Amino acid sequence: MQTAQMGFSGKKPGVKIAPIDPDKPPVKKVLTEQQKYEKMWTVKDYREVSPGELAGNTFTSVVKPKKGEDVIDFGCGTGRGSLWLGAMGGMNVTMLDFASNCLDDDLATACKTQPDKYKFIQHDLMDKPTVNARYGYCTDVMEHIPTEDVDKVLLNILGAAQSVFFRISTGPDVMGPKYLDQPLHLTVKDYSWWCQKFIQHSCTILYSENLNGAVDFYVSSWFKKLPEMNINTPITKVIENVKENVKWGCNHISAHEVQADVEVQILCGGPSLNDFEDEIIENWKNGMKTVTVNGTYKWAQDRGITNVNQCMLDARPFNKRFCEPVRDDCYYFIASQCDPEVYELLPPEKTFYWHVNPNPEVVDVVHNAYPEYVICNGGSTVVSRTIVLMRILGFKNQTLYGFDSCLMGDEHHAYEQKENNLNMEPLKVMVEGRTFECQPWMALQATEFAGMIHAAGDEFNLTVKGDGLIAHILETGATPPSLED
Numbered sequence: 415m416q417t418a419q420m421g422f423s424g425k426k427p428g429v430k431i432a433p434i435d436p437d438k439p440p441v442k443k444v445l446t447e448q449q450k451y452e453k454m455w456t457v458k459d460y461r462e463v464s465p466g467e468l469a470g471n472t473f474t475s476v477v478k479p480k481k482g483e484d485v486i487d488f489g490c491g492t493g494r495g496s497l498w499l500g501a502m503g504g505m506n507v508t509m510l511d512f513a514s515n516c517l518d519d520d521l522a523t524a525c526k527t528q529p530d531k532y533k534f535i536q537h538d539l540m541d542k543p544t545v546n547a548r549y550g551y552c553t554d555v556m557e558h559i560p561t562e563d564v565d566k567v568l569l570n571i572l573g574a575a576q577s578v579f580f581r582i583s584t585g586p587d588v589m590g591p592k593y594l595d596q597p598l599h600l601t602v603k604d605y606s607w608w609c610q611k612f613i614q615h616s617c618t619i620l621y622s623e624n625l626n627g628a629v630d631f632y633v634s635s636w637f638k639k640l641p642e643m644n645i646n647t648p649i650t651k652v653i654e655n656v657k658e659n660v661k662w663g664c665n666h667i668s669a670h671e672v673q674a675d676v677e678v679q680i681l682c683g684g685p686s687l688n689d690f691e692d693e694i695i696e697n698w699k700n701g702m703k704t705v706t707v708n709g710t711y712k713w714a715q716d717r718g719i720t721n722v723n724q725c726m727l728d729a730r731p732f733n734k735r736f737c738e739p740v741r742d743d744c745y746y747f748i749a750s751q752c753d754p755e756v757y758e759l760l761p762p763e764k765t766f767y768w769h770v771n772p773n774p775e776v777v778d779v780v781h782n783a784y785p786e787y788v789i790c791n792g793g794s795t796v797v798s799r800t801i802v803l804m805r806i807l808g809f810k811n812q813t814l815y816g817f818d819s820c821l822m823g824d825e826h827h828a829y830e831q832k833e834n835n836l837n838m839e840p841l842k843v844m845v846e847g848r849t850f851e852c853q854p855w856m857a858l859q860a861t862e863f864a865g866m867i868h869a870a871g872d873e874f875n876l877t878v879k880g881d882g883l884i885a886h887i888l889e890t891g892a893t894p895p896s897l898e899d
Contacts, residue, residue, distance in 0.1 A: 465554035466495020489555035493521030550575030636869035670808035686880035687816030793862030818882030
């Protein structure tokens with residue numbers, strides 16, 4: 415190789431200059447993720463579009479937050495999404511981003527002039543946030559995370575906010591290749607992949623939509639704070655049932671926006687159901703949507719309440735009777751783990767699957783059969799799951815009858831149900847100055863309900879009629895009950 419040498423004042427040359435080899439690629443400086451985005455935020459084209467701003471209206475219509483609520487904007491970028499949440503949504507916004515130069519000038523100014531309304535913290539989402547809020551907002555962020563880091567970032571986000579709205583791009587980006595010669599979207603996945611990811615993190619998907627080039631998810635991870643679901647059927651039988659039932663081709667539930675002006679009444683099987691018979695019938699006559707569970711289906715039919723929405727969870731074969739007689743004016747929401755004979759009984763066009771078991775083997779069966787689905791998390795009983803199911807379907811306003819979760823005298827149901835005739839001394843449960851007698855499943859249901867309300871009460875607007883344990887918990891704001899020694 416020829417070289418040129420330079421020397422000064424007779425000294426030995428110290429610099430050698432070699433000709434450029436055209437076949438050898440130039441050495442590029444490797445930028446950190448933070449440096450990449452600090453560079454991109456200097457590009458005018460990159461700042462022009464703000465996905466957070468575009469998704470603001472969807473967030474407020476789906477979530478319907480109250481004015482003055484706190485929200486964290488995870489990966490806020492320009493901050494225009496945060497500005498929308500603050501100005502149009504009336505929320506108090508904390509903005510997180512690891513790029514120091516991301517904010518628009520007016521947002522940086524707002525943080526100084528309205529510090530109670532807008533706050534910016536330079537923060538890397540690979541680390542746990544130092545702030546917490548009722549709501550989270552995360553748009554145009556997750557697709558930028560390296561796939562191997564997605565789980566860690568989701569854990570940090572879901573741990574900092576009770577419920578989070580995500581908008582995630584499902585396609586490659588243009589700006590990265592144009593200005594950095596490398597993509598900025600490092601996790602380009604479809605709706606099914608992201609749905610599975612949220613389910614893996616025990617999220618309840620309260621709303622989702624598969625958009626053209628993006629997906630929306632509104633999720634809550636409160637389920638992780640509840641006891642694990644107890645099942646009365648071996649998991650092998652549950653898996654067998656799910657595999658058989660997904661062949662029927664029934665409708666599948668999907669998450670909906672909140673129907674703020676609609677109320678549903680849920681008829682539960684507790685003894686106090688009979689105390690409100692006239693009120694329930696009047697509500698139904700006035701057009702209120704009526705949801706029944708297990709034996710309350712027949713209870714309603716016997717009283718002339720016909721077009722109901724029947725929900726079932728239990729996988730045991732005897733539950734088939736809870737859907738008899740089948741009616742053309744009813745809809746049937748049957749858990750995919752229920753006995754296949756139930757599905758054989760029902761018309762597919764009137765029947766909806768809902769998936770309830772988060773066991774990985776069960777989820778795999780469902781995932782292979784349906785590209786788009788949700789898992790209805792919750793407690794161990796059909797009532798606690800139905801409350802969550804109705805919320806997923808958009809019904810936040812729920813009035814429950816017969817949701818006692820305690821014995822009234824010697825009665826455990828408003829009608830005969832021999833399966834619950836337990837030959838054992840009832841448990842005594844003490845809550846806020848009162849003692850209730852309960853069967854074990856009742857005490858567990860009450861504990862799960864109290865935990866759900868404390869973790870995610872704002873997602874539900876519940877009225878529980880009667881004077882039972884559940885109504886007392888809701889009225890007093892009690893913590894999960896403890897058993898008396």
